[in-house]
Amino acid sequence: MTRDRVTGVVALILGLFIGINAFQIPASTMSGDPGPQVFVFIPAVLLIICGAGLLITGKSKEEPFFTRTEAKRLLIISAVVLGYIISMNWLGFLLPTIVVLYILATLFGKDKNIPWWGRLIFAVVVSIAVYYLYGTVLKLKLPANKLF
């Protein structure tokens, strides 16, 4: 299955999903107003037509966009960021950010042999800088600590 064909199938399924759910949206109660239902059909129809079109005509370069290692790296960074968001929910901003910045700097700099204390200083300095800048100077809200 070429990339385009996969995209076509995804679009087709999504279009069908939207279309089916659209029927559950109540039609308009006001006279003359087409209602909230009509517009939902437009992306549904577009997705179905174009998805089918891609499926039929779809061809793309054969070499995969992500190699095995690249896909693995993608998974790693996704897991790290997901973990970051979840941990921020419970632990607030400062601690998770320091940890994540250290991890990310390690991940990005793997081949460059940056000393661990360099990464640690970076993580701590940037976290505190952002905390101060956003929290105190700009008075923006940062995730708060719920556990202790």
Next chain:
Amino acid sequence: MEFTEVFAQLFSPVTFGLVLLGCLAGIVLGAIPGLAGGMAITVLLPFTFAMEPIMAMAILMGIYVGGESGGYIGSILLGIPGTPANVATVYDGFAMTKKGEVTRALSIATVSNLLGTVPSILIAMLACPVIAAFAIKMGPWEYFALALMAITLVVSLSKGKMFKGFIAAALGLFITQIGYAPISATPRFTFDSYYLAGGFDTLTVLIGIFAGATVFINYAKGDQEKHATFTPKIGHFHFPLQDLIDNTFNIIRSFFIGLFIGFLPGMGPALSNVVSYSTAKNSSKHPDEFGKGCPEGIFAPEVANNASVGGAIIPMIALGIPGDGTTVLLLSALTIQGISAGPLLQQNNPTLVNMIFLAAIVSAIFSLIIQIFGLRLFPLLMEVPYHYLYPTILIISFIGVYANTCNIFSLFCALGFTFLGIWMTWADIPVTPFILSFVLGGTLETNFRQAISFAGGNWTTFFTRPVSCILILTAVFCVAWPFLKDAISQIKQKHERKG
């Protein structure tokens, strides 16, 4: 009268300093390859939340103009464009560097930036009131048709992958429909979730698709390790008088190409620099010199991409419709500040609009000065430590999302949109139609329903009103044209074979 007020505010120490900082940040972030132009604003947008609208817009204009100016640095020094708006600058800019004329190339590009930005803003200042006055007379039919045309124009650009362009637009439309429907406040696709009922915030979507996806893909691909180092020495800025005189016509032509393309909704510097370069090459008396380091090849893209700045501002201010990807962010900034963009913007907020223009002009001048004096420091920008930069950008972006929405759910959404952005890159689906239809979807639907309501359920009014009819037909034509063109050339070929 309002101008003096705006002047006073702009030149007050705090605002002045912040605009200067914004310019600098824009130039630096625009110069660093791997950070798209809009990233600078996306990442720095939350800084403006606590500020008053006028100050916020002043700084954002500084970042915008600086970002459009700094991108040429990578193109010329390393052959790696800082933003998609500087792709064409690589051809002759980098060639000139290899010939040993790096200072000349940098000087030409620096001057081109100013030549593109300032006149385009001046034209915007004159054009906006005129267009806005006309736009106020528009009814929902015309707004719907305009938004439709904007989206189809961008989709039609993805010739060869129209299906994907439409899929992108459909996706954007769908995502913007999640939440409460306009007018009737009917919940759609909320699945009884309290969080989904609010719909998705523009910044959340943009940060996911631009910042998140870019950093994730860069990590996956290990791109940041491939940058070469730059060794030649750069001299002081040298005003390219002779080159300017030789290229007067080229500059003027490139300016209008940039202005026009910037004006068209959804298209901006990324397109205009390439179009301007090819036009300059095709109409040159010595096209073979292009690609080998000729000044025409630097003037053309750099004047055009900066002229698109003023061009893109015109629809943003006069119509409330984004002129390019970055103005989408500026419009979001206005919304976050509680100001509704549209034809009445100039009437209701004249000081703000004047600040936008003035800040843009001042930023262009700042950028010139910064670049003239910083010319010799440019290679430093190319040595930036990506292993520190990307994590910082990721954190700042996600925290920006939180600062805007104040709930963790939106961070999960941003992550989700990051995956969407990655998928779209994988599937080669263009992002601009998606963004445009996401931003314009609400306008599209609201005006569609209002138009039909006003006409008592009658759909034909879209075509009986002349402006609306013309716009809709243009929209259809844009999409149909590539197919028509192919059909016509096939018919021509058949005739030639027979004859």
